[in-house]
Amino acid sequence: SQQGEEDPQALSIQEGENATMNCSYKTSINNLQWYRQNSGRGLVHLILIRSNEREKHSGRLRVTLDTSKKSSSLLITASRAADTASYFCATTVDTDKLIFGTGTRLQVFP
Amino acid sequence: GEEVAQTPKHLVRGEGQKAKLYCAPIKGHSYVFWYQQVLKNEFKFLISFQNENVFDETGMPKERFSAKCLPNSPCSLEIQATKLEDSAVYFCASSQFRPTSYNSPLHFGNGTRLTVT
Numbered sequence: 001s002q003q004g005e006e007d008p009q010a011l012s013i014q015e016g017e018n019a020t021m022n023c024s025y026k027t028s029i030n031n032l033q034w035y036r037q038n039s040g041r042g043l044v045h046l047i048l049i050r051s052n053e054r055e056k057h058s059g060r061l062r063v064t065l066d067t068s069k070k071s072s073s074l075l076i077t078a079s080r081a082a083d084t085a086s087y088f089c090a091t092t093v094d095t096d097k098l099i100f101g102t103g104t105r106l107q108v109f110p
Numbered sequence: 111g112e113e114v115a116q117t118p119k120h121l122v123r124g125e126g127q128k129a130k131l132y133c134a135p136i137k138g139h140s141y142v143f144w145y146q147q148v149l150k151n152e153f154k155f156l157i158s159f160q161n162e163n164v165f166d167e168t169g170m171p172k173e174r175f176s177a178k179c180l181p182n183s184p185c186s187l188e189i190q191a192t193k194l195e196d197s198a199v200y201f202c203a204s205s206q207f208r209p210t211s212y213n214s215p216l217h218f219g220n221g222t223r224l225t226v227t
Contacts (some may be wrong), residue, residue: 005212030210092209100153
């Protein structure tokens with residue numbers, strides 16, 4: 001069964017604004033990852049946060065993880081039109097398979 | 111190579127026909143994963159390999175789906191007697207280490223779009 005649920009399902013913002021996406025999951029995890037999918041393409045790995053970490057940064061990306069609430073958020077600061085894509089969280093449990101959330105479709109208008 | 115290569119990009123099959131999809135993982139990556147994406151949403155895990163050995167096949171509909179990763183050959187996913195519901199984009203991904211390892215993300219190919227008519 002699906003591990004992650006994301007909200008919002010869709011998000012539209014103007015260039016320069018920040019975008020926040022949230023992910024909730026059901027079971028204990030080893031790590032949580034965020035991926036981006038551009039239309040017609042495969043997933044591209046963005047950032048990984050381990051279960052014992054609370055926050056991580058990579059360029060304009062900031063990820064937080066709250067294991068007590070089983071939730072994570074992805075913040076994209078100063079968004080650009082090129083950030084338009086779908087974003088998926090994914091968790092790994094002991095079996096090593098990545099279980100993906102339902103995704104957030106982000107549209108950034110110039 | 112430095113990218114996961116999937117072929118073909120598009121595949122159209124009549125219901126009941128066989129479909130075979132191929133994936134060349136990144137050189138040096140030991141793990142290969144197959145996922146099915148329906149309607150641009152959920153990624154459903156199908157099967158994973160550690161080198162040529164099946165690692166986890168809990169997602170495979172075993173009656174009609176099979177997969178292999180043989181040495182010195184692209185990995186393959188085969189669907190016998192396709193059904194309309196098999197229409198989806200099938201993604202292959204590879205990783206150098208186990209996903210539960212730190213800093214071992216999956217690298218995805220661009221997928222094969224299978225349309226069953």
